Amino acid sequence: MAESEAETPSTPGEFESKYFEFHGVRLPPFCRGKMEEIANFPVRPSDVWIVTYPKSGTSLLQEVVYLVSQGADPDEIGLMNIDEQLPVLEYPQPGLDIIKELTSPRLIKSHLPYRFLPSDLHNGDSKVIYMARNPKDLVVSYYQFHRSLRTMSYRGTFQEFCRRFMNDKLGYGSWFEHVQEFWEHRMDSNVLFLKYEDMHRDLVTMVEQLARFLGVSCDKAQLESLTEHCHQLVDQCCNAEALPVGRGMCPCPPTARLLTASAWEPRALVPFPAGVLMLSGPLPSCQCFTALHLLSPEPSAL
Numbered sequence: 001m002a003e004s005e006a007e008t009p010s011t012p013g014e015f016e017s018k019y020f021e022f023h024g025v026r027l028p029p030f031c032r033g034k035m036e037e038i039a040n041f042p043v044r045p046s047d048v049w050i051v052t053y054p055k056s057g058t059s060l061l062q063e064v065v066y067l068v069s070q071g072a073d074p075d076e077i078g079l080m081n082i083d084e085q086l087p088v089l090e091y092p093q094p095g096l097d098i099i100k101e102l103t104s105p106r107l108i109k110s111h112l113p114y115r116f117l118p119s120d121l122h123n124g125d126s127k128v129i130y131m132a133r134n135p136k137d138l139v140v141s142y143y144q145f146h147r148s149l150r151t152m153s154y155r156g157t158f159q160e161f162c163r164r165f166m167n168d169k170l171g172y173g174s175w176f177e178h179v180q181e182f183w184e185h186r187m188d189s190n191v192l193f194l195k196y197e198d199m200h201r202d203l204v205t206m207v208e209q210l211a212r213f214l215g216v217s218c219d220k221a222q223l224e225s226l227t228e229h230c231h232q233l234v235d236q237c238c239n240a241e242a243l244p245v246g247r248g249m250c251p252c253p254p255t256a257r258l259l260t261a262s263a264w265e266p267r268a269l270v271p272f273p274a275g276v277l278m279l280s281g282p283l284p285s286c287q288c289f290t291a292l293h294l295l296s297p298e299p300s301a302l
C-alpha cells in the first residue's frame with residue numbers, strides 16, 4: 001500500500017469515518033463487504049499463510065519465508081516485486097478471485113485477526129506463520145504509516161495515536177487481542193508463532209524453525225548458506241538508506257528501536273489488561289517510547 005504524502009489533513013471525524021466495525025473490530029474500508037467470502041475462502045494444504053498485525057515486519061518475514069521455501073537468491077528478491085507474488089488476502093488488489101486461482105504452492109498474507117481468517121485455517125488445513133512485534137516499536141511504525149498514507153491523512157499527535165492504539169481504535173482492531181488469539185494457538189500443529197525481534201537476535205534458530213515448519217530439508221552447509229542469505233535481508237532493514245522508499249520511516253534510528261527488543265514478552269499477555277505490557281519493562285530508548293510509556297490506558301480499555 002505505497003501511498004504518497006497527504007494533501008489534505010484528516011479531521012478526527014473524517015479519520016473515524018474511514019473505518020467500519022465488524023463484530024466489534026475496526027477494519028479498514030477495503031474489507032467491507034468481503035468478510036463472509038473471506039471466512040469461506042478455500043484453503044489448500046500446500047498454502048503458506050503469513051499473518052501479522054500491520055507493521056510487525058511483514059515484508060521482511062515474507063522475504064525470509066520466500067527465501068527459505070524457494071531457496072531464492074537474496075539479490076533476486078531485491079530485484080523482483082515480491083509483493084506481487086505474495087498477495088494480501090483482504091486488499092482490493094489483486095482481490096479474492098485472483099488469489100483463488102493462483103497456482104500452488106501459494107504464499108498468502110493477511111493482517112486479519114485469527115477469528116476472521118478462512119475457517120479452513122482454523123481446521124489446520126494449511127500452514128500459518130504468525131509474527132508479533134514489540135508494540136512500542138510497532139505503534140511508532142503504524143503512526144508514521146498513517147501520516148504518510150494518502151487515504152488516511154492522519155494529522156493527530158503521537159500521544160493521541162497511542163491512545164487510539166491502546167483503546168483498539170485503529171484499523172485491524174486491538175493489537176492485544178490479535179497477538180493473544182494467535183498466542184493461544186501457538187501449539188497448533190499448523191501454526192508457527194514468531195517474534196520480529198528474534199530475527200535480529202537469533203536468526204539461525206528462526207531459519208531452522210522455518211525450514212522445519214515448512215518441511216524444507218537441508219544439511220548443515222545449506223542451512224548456513226540460507227542463514228547467511230537471510231542475514232543480508234535483515235541487515236538491509238537496519239540500514240534505512242538501503243530500504244525501498246516508504247520503509248524505515250520512523251524518526252528514531254532503527255538501532256534505537258531494536259534496543260527495546262528485550263522489553264517485551266508475549267507471556268505477559270496472559271491475562272492481558274491492555275496497557276500493562278507497555279507500562280512495564282526497562283526504560284524506553286527513544287522519545288517515541290517515552291511518550292508511549294507515559295500513557296495510561298483509558299479505563300474502558302481495561
Ligand SMILES: Nc1ncnc2c1ncn2[C@@H]1O[C@H](COP(=O)(O)O)[C@@H](OP(=O)(O)O)[C@H]1O
Nearest residue numbers: 054055056057058059060141237247248249250
Ligand atoms: N527488509 C525489510 N523490508 C521492509 N521493511 C523492513 C525490513 N526489515 C525491517 N523492516 C521494518 O518492518 C516495518 C514494517 O512492517 P510491515 O512490513 O509489517 O509493514 C518497518 O518498521 P519501522 O517503520 O519501525 O522502520 C520496517 O523498517
Ligand SMILES: CCc1ccc(OS(=O)(=O)O)cc1
Nearest residue numbers: 001028054055111145152171
Ligand atoms: C489503516 C489502513 C491500513 C491499510 C493497510 C495496512 O496494511 S499494511 O501496513 O500496508 O501492510 C494497514 C492498515
